[in-house]
Amino acid sequence: MDAYTSSELISIFAMQGFSGISLFSVLLLMALGLAIIFGQMGVINMAHGEFMTVGAYTTYFMATLTETYLPSFMPYYFVFAIIMAFIVAGILGYLVEFAFIRHLYKRPLDTLLATWGLSLIMQQSFRSLFGAREVSPTLPEWLLGSYQPTETIYIPINGMFVLGLTTVITIGTYYLMFKSRWGLRVRATTQNRAMSGAVGINTKKVDRYTFALGCGIAGIAGAAFTTIASTGPTTGTLYIVDTFMVVVFGGAMSLFGTIASAFSIAQTQSILEFFISGSMAKVYTLFALVLILMFKPEGLFASKVRR
Amino acid sequence: MSFVYDKIMGGKKGLTGLIILATLILIIFPLLLDSFRLNLVGKYLTYAFAAVSLVLLWGHGGILSLGQGIFFGLGGYAMAMFLKLEASSPENTTIQSTPGIPDFMDWNQLTELPWFWEPFSSLTFTVLAVLIIPAAFAYIIGSAMFKRRVGGVYFAIITQVIAVILTVLIVGQQGVTGGINGITDLRTLHGWDITSDSAKTILYFINCGLLLTVILASRFILTSKFGRILLAVRDKEDRVRFSGYDVANFKIFIFCFAAMISAIGGAMFTLQVGFMSPSFVGIxxxxxxxIFAAVGGRMSLIGAVYGTLLINFGKTAFSESFPEMWLFLVGGLFIAVVMLFPNGLAGLWNDHGHHITKKFAFIAKIFSKSAPQIFEKKVEDAR
Incomplete structure (x- = not known):
């Protein structure tokens, strides 16, 4: 620690903090989708990382398409790519729910196995379709470069864009889940499926759209992911455990908890990474999480619900 | 005698299954397979230890641990550390800058053996470590989780995270663990060359013997009163708690026992395959x-062994000829097992097996019918 002056330390914290914010954004987007699927529906979706990868590959596909046929459209394609990523991942999620998740609501541990099987199939599909090599889309010019508030601090623009996107999606999800009629139906179904059915909520439809929404948000996470790293067939698996930790640590029923836990996990890891090796940073972060969860198994901000 | 027959062998049905399995792995495989394939089967059978442990834990206890690799790895690494220390005696490692320490430590500029490697130069300590360290680790995890009534999905996720931590730690601390390559080049056990064909055959039989013993011990646990309570905990935990049982202790015990079994498998893996790496520890x-346990049947100890063998034979066969198809197939199998036959192979056999046994029943009938006739005829002839 003595080797750094205090102004250097501040710069390090600021820059690592911002690189942590990119990680935070992707983790939060992933975790939002998972919090809806796992927290609200109780389904352990091990293929969630693969839905993120679907979003990332969709973005890559859109970029390649635009580059070949409509080069003048390049500065704007990214917005459409995000929407497409949401739609493609969402439709896939809808189909998956229809095909087998709906039969497994009473057996949560079995959804874990079935979706793990699904994730294997999806990974191999990515490999067959896009090749085993990692790909990254050509990003529009305005996403590249960095903003420099002082001499020693560089803040990448893509990180800020992803943060903005995450904010919008988070607020949108909040309104959808807690302020709209539809969110009310979702929460009612989670709390008491039989009663919700009795008062006229089509619970099967609610389940299907909730699952699709969760997967769609994972797709957006994938689109955001392409701006900070390249995508390979197994990218999703790298994030799935971290994402689960975010959701569990935050308390499965709480949106605010999810945000707070994504932020603390991403920042701890990113700032530690500067001082010790990346792998040890991950070990310490996860180890601290496990320890905290041993003492506080319900997570940071658990709403008082009987399980 | 009837105690042994009912409680350990599992009655007529359990005994038949056990004898068929023992015949298959002790007689048929060694006769039919060359030593390379037999060694491969031996490797698969070490995974079966973990699958059997999951039958106890998941099938009968309702506790899904996604971290049996942790214990398999701990057992395997303990054995690998012992073998590595023997392989890196000062005479064998004279070319290193520090002779007498494992080669990967020398490559990573370590000049002295880390303290936790020291006791592994003793075989007695290593064997005890294989049995006790994983169980003790499981006790810590288990008592922290189950005493606080963390279970189900949360337990699965947390064991998974611990598996990730351990893998990252092993890969990251290359100097003391061998990193991503693991601990390799293991040749001798107290001077006995474990890479020779005859040693591999002997180890195969030791492995089979241990597996059968583990199955017997597990069956003893499951048929005892403990096993009944475990099943009750799985189905209605609250009722068992209200009846005055300390549910957490039952779960902790079975978790520790499962960890110990998996660790034995890991240690046998290291002995038969000759290396240990982090790719056997993680998620x-x-x-x-x-999957092995699920395909074999999550309730059946013997089914788990068949499940392990089937999946691994499939994996080897497919990755030799169509590597791309394998992930599709295993993914599909996963979904199919969960959706269509949740009790796996053993469940299928229990539901439909009597059709097959009926077809072969005529053989038994011929014997039972003709035998008295032949006998009577002889008696008549004698008159």
């Missing part, structure tokens, strides 16, 4: 072990 191997 993917841990979940694969769950």
């Amino acid at each position: 993917v191997p841990s979940i694969e072990m769950v």
Whole structure:
């Protein structure tokens, strides 16, 4: 620690903090989708990382398409790519729910196995379709470069864009889940499926759209992911455990908890990474999480619900 | 005698299954397979230890651990550390800048053996470590989780995270663990060359013997009163708690026992395959072990062994000829097992097996019918 002056330390914290914010954004987007699927529906979706990868590959596909046929459209394609990523991942999620998740609501541990099987199939599909090599889309010019508030601090623009996107999606999800009629139906179904059915909520439809929404948000996470790293067939698996930790640590029923836990996990890891090796940073972060969860198994901000 | 017959062998049905399994792995495989394939089967059978442990834990206890790879790895690494220390005696490692320490430590500029490697130069300590360290680790995890009534999904996720931590730690601390390559080049056990064909055959039989013993011990646990309570905990935990049992202790015990079994498998893996690496510790191997148990039948100890063998034979066969198809197939199998036959192969056999046994019943009938006739005829002839 003595080797750094205090102004250097501040710069390090600021820059690592911002690189942590990119990680935070992707983790939060992933975790939002998972919090809806796992927290609200109780389904352990091990293929969630693969839905993120679907979003990332969709973005890559859109970029390649635009580059070949409509080069003048390049500065704007990214917005459409995000929407497409949401739609493609969402439709896939809808189909998956229809095909087998709906039969497994009473057996949560079995959804874990079935979706793990699904994730294997999806990974191999990515490999067959896009090749085993990692790909990254050509990003529009305005996403590249960095903003420099002082001499020693560089803040990448893509990180800020992803943060903005995450904010919008988070607020949108909040309104959808807690302020709209539809969110009310979702929460009612989670709390008491039989009663919700009795008062006229089509619970099967609610389940299907909730699952699709969760997967769609994972797709957006994938689109955001392409701006900070390249995508390979197994990218999703790298994030799935971290994402689960975010959701569990935050308390499965709480949106605010999810945000707070994504932020603390991403920042701890990113700032530690500067001082010790990346792998040890991950070990310490996860180890601290496990320890905290041993003492506080319900997570940071658990709403008082009987399980 | 009837105690042994009912409680350990599992009655007529259990005994038949056990004898068929023992015949298959002790007589048929060694006769039919060359030594390379036999060694491969031996490797698969070490995974079966973990699958059997999951039958106890998941099938009968309702506790899904996605971290059996942790214990498999701990057992395997303990054995590997012992073998590595023997392989890196000062005479064998004279070319190193520090002779007498494992080669990967020398490559990573370590000049002295880390303290936790020291006791592994003793075989007695190593064997005890294989049995006790994983169980003790499981006790810590188990008592922290189950005493606080963390279970189900949360337990699965947390064991998975611990598996990730351990893998990252092993890969990251290359100097003391061998990193991503693991601990390799293991040749001798107290001077006995474990890479020779005859040693591999002997180890195969030791492995089979241990597996059968583990199955017997597990069956003893499951048929005892403990096993009944475990099943009750799985189905209605609250009722068992209200009846005055300390549910957490039952779960902790079975978790520790399962950890110990998996660790034995890991140690046998190291002995038969000759190396240990982090790719047998993390999430993917841990979940694969769950598939083995699921395909074999999560309630059946013997089914778990068949499940392990089937999946691994399939994996080897497919990755030799169509590597791309394998992930599709195993993914599909996963979904199919969960959706269509949740009790796996053993469940299928229990539901439909009597059709097959009926077809072969005529053989038994011929014997039972003709035998008295022949006998009577002889008696008549004698008159």
